[in-house]
Amino acid sequence: MLTENGVFVGGGGDLYATPQELLLKYGNRHGLIAGATGTGKTVTLQVLAEGFSTAGVPVFLADVKGDLAGLAMPGNAAGKLHEAFSKRAATIGFDLAYRAFPVTFWDMFAEQGHPVRATVSEMGPLLLSRLMNLSEAQEGVMNIAFRLADEEALPLLDLKDLQAMLVFIGQNAAEIGLRYGNVAPATIGAIQRQLLVLENQGGAKLFGEPALDLADIMTTAADGRGRINILAADKLMASPRLYATFLLWLLSELFEELPEVGDPDKPRLVFFFDEAHLLFDDAPKALVSKVEQVARLIRSKGVGVYFVTQNPTDVPDVVLGQLGNRVQHALRAFTARDQKDLRRAAENYRANPRFDTETAIKEVGTGEAVTSFLQAKGAPGMVERTLVRPPASRLGPITPVERAEILRASSLGQKYDAPIDRDSAHERLAARAARAANDAAAGAAPEEASREFANARRYGGAAGAKTAKPAKPASRSSRSDSIAETFGKSFARQLGTKSGQALVRGVLGGLFKSR
The missing domain is CATH 3.40.50.300 (P-loop containing nucleotide triphosphate hydrolases)
Incomplete structure (x- = not known):
């Protein structure tokens, strides 16, 4: 031997x-x-x-x-x-x-x-694009996703992390487009569909x-x-x-x-x-x-x-x-090409x-x-x-x-044998969205109190003024907010509407979870 x-x-x-x-x-x-x-x-x-x-x-x-x-x-x-x-x-x-x-x-x-x-980060945008047969424009968006994940400290470990990252890009397409080029919603949607196909083929078990x-x-x-x-x-x-x-x-x-x-x-x-x-x-x-x-x-x-x-x-x-x-x-030679x-x-x-x-x-x-x-x-x-x-x-x-x-x-x-699901892009983006929602809710309460104070003065006189103190107006978003913070606040502004609640359920509950 x-x-x-x-x-x-x-x-x-x-x-x-x-x-x-x-x-x-x-x-x-x-x-x-x-x-x-x-x-x-x-x-x-x-x-x-x-x-x-x-x-x-x-x-x-x-x-x-x-x-x-x-x-x-x-x-x-x-x-x-x-x-x-x-x-x-x-x-x-x-x-x-x-x-x-x-x-x-x-x-x-x-x-x-x-x-x-393997983790999504280890696989990289080139091989993932080949795996999903993406076009040149779609591969460009994949490269943007990986770059932003690095800049925002958002580890891409499994498919739900990549799906969350793409939603993040879609929510902030205007700001991201100024830095990296136009990101069309149709391109994001096409990549998400390919990720779904990959998941159905068993790809979700490869990444993690x-x-x-x-x-x-x-x-x-x-x-x-x-x-x-x-x-x-x-x-x-x-x-x-x-x-x-x-x-x-x-x-x-x-x-x-x-x-x-x-x-x-x-x-x-x-x-x-x-x-x-x-x-x-x-x-x-x-x-x-x-x-x-x-x-x-x-x-x-x-x-x-x-x-x-x-x-x-x-x-x-x-x-x-x-x-x-x-x-x-042995090779068979039955045809001219053979x-x-x-x-x-x-x-x-x-x-x-x-x-x-x-x-x-x-x-x-x-x-x-x-x-x-x-x-x-x-x-x-x-x-x-x-x-x-x-x-x-x-x-x-x-x-x-x-x-x-x-x-x-x-x-x-x-x-x-036992999989590990540690803190990564999916969890961190969800946490930022939740914090932004809480900040938005906390900002809405003082504004309501201020309106009550004005009504008290109009209808109740001094007694009303003593019981209701005007609050400081909610601070506006700083220009130095990170893209991730902007994403979270965008989520928060939509939480009070039925469409916003449906969006949160669909994004954070559907796209991010393994099917």
């Missing part, structure tokens, strides 16, 4: 190459696993995850179909599958020994793993606290093996934009938070991005540039990123050029005089691949035909009982 210098991937036989390995020294130079459906990409991902874990490298991956959960259990040493695995192991000279690996399960919906969360601590996905087990973090993504894939945005956020956090380590002997973390085409489908140029920047620079943080997709053309050339370690399973993609895939490999790369990519069977791994000094290795080794862990899903036992044994449940 693991040689002295690298991860054993597969080997040969009469038609195949000498044993192929991914050198740990170049594990942070990123990689690609590609191939048509049913050609063995998931098993290859599982094999690489096992190898990195054995080398003491933590792994993060998304389990799109539920198959990768089998990493937590040893393979079955019986049956036809075992016979096939034993035969292949003998062919490539691999000592097959079944065993389980240290696994931590995560799930955005908190059903198949520990909850995984406790947010994921990167240190918790970069741990090793007691025996020194790297912990394999598995994100349950079978349900999440129903919202592909949410899936892709979350994984990109996690990559960005790793890039921004981890210190530089240069070229380590082995990666600090390996990140597998399954269904990678979802990241680039209809992606704006700014987003593709961000991915390219992360892929180019995150290796110096000791992080290796491996994209898993059906066709190499799913990955933009600026990103594809950063992927040095490649496993290409044939063109096949030729492009073959051109990305260093040619081998023993066979034609394009023909090999068409001919390799399930569990076979053409591979190219970085060699000494980071040079691309010659393309080779390779029989991928069988996994040591279970091939396929685990039972709900087995998953529940693993979750109970995890110490992270105490940290993440």
Whole structure:
């Protein structure tokens, strides 16, 4: 499974190459696993995850179909599958020994793993705009919301905080427009509708606290093996934009938070991005540039990123050029476009005089691949035909009982399972509105007393004057009032009317609360 210098991937036989390995020294130079459906990409991902874990490298991956959960259990040493695995192991000279690996399960919906969360502030306006497919004007308003939240000390932690912030902007659009540009009510409404869609897709469960601590996905087990973090993504894939945005956020956090380590002997973390085409489908140029920047620079943080997709053309050339370690399973060439993609895939490999790369990519069977791994000094290795080794862990899903036992044994449940709703933008804006309402009510009482004093003098003479003293008029709003105070007083002026009461119920009771 693991040689002295690298991860054993597969080997040969009469038609195949000498044993192929991914050198740990170049594990942070990123990689690609590609191939048509049913050609063995998931098993290859599982094999690489096992190898990195054995080398003491933590792994993060998304389990799109539920198959990768089998990493937590040893393979079955019986049956036809075992016979096939034993035969292949003998062919490539691999000592097959079944065993389980240290696994931590995560799930955005908190059903198949520990909850995984991020705050709205951590996600940022660019990724949120991509997540909600906002227009340029709507993205501009999102940037205003984040800027004002910083200036007014209003933490944006969950969706109701962002919803409250947008209401705040709408209430003060005139003043905000003088500083940041026009903010149209229709734009605010469009963003609120997209937030509602995101909430209905499960996005409300992603945003909040406790947010994921990167240190918790970069741990090793007691025996020194790297912990394999598995994100349950079978349900999440129903919202592909949410899936892709979350994984990109996690990559960005790793890039921004981890210190530089240069070229380590082995990666600090390996990140597998399954269904990678979802990241680039209809992606704006700014987003593709961000991915390219992360892929180019995150290796110096000791992080290796491996994209898993059906066709190499799913990955933009600026990103594809950063992927040095490649496993290409079979591609089908039924149409003219398929044939063109096949030729492009073959051109990305260093040619081998023993066979034609394009023909090999068409001919390799399930569990076979053409591979190219970085060699000494980071040079691309010659393309080779390779029989991928069988996994040591279970091939396929685990039972709900087995998953529940693993979750109970995890110490992270105490940290993440219970959500925290601390004081943030929603609560602070509501509190300011309540204070402004109280101030307005207190200001109305003296004015009423003053009117009574005047009536007493008019109708009751001196006796009335003794019992009623005029009060100081309520002070006018200062020009130095903050935007938040102006927002609160605007609320207060509307409290005495039925429309104002309806507005308060609708805004503070409806928009701010989770649906």
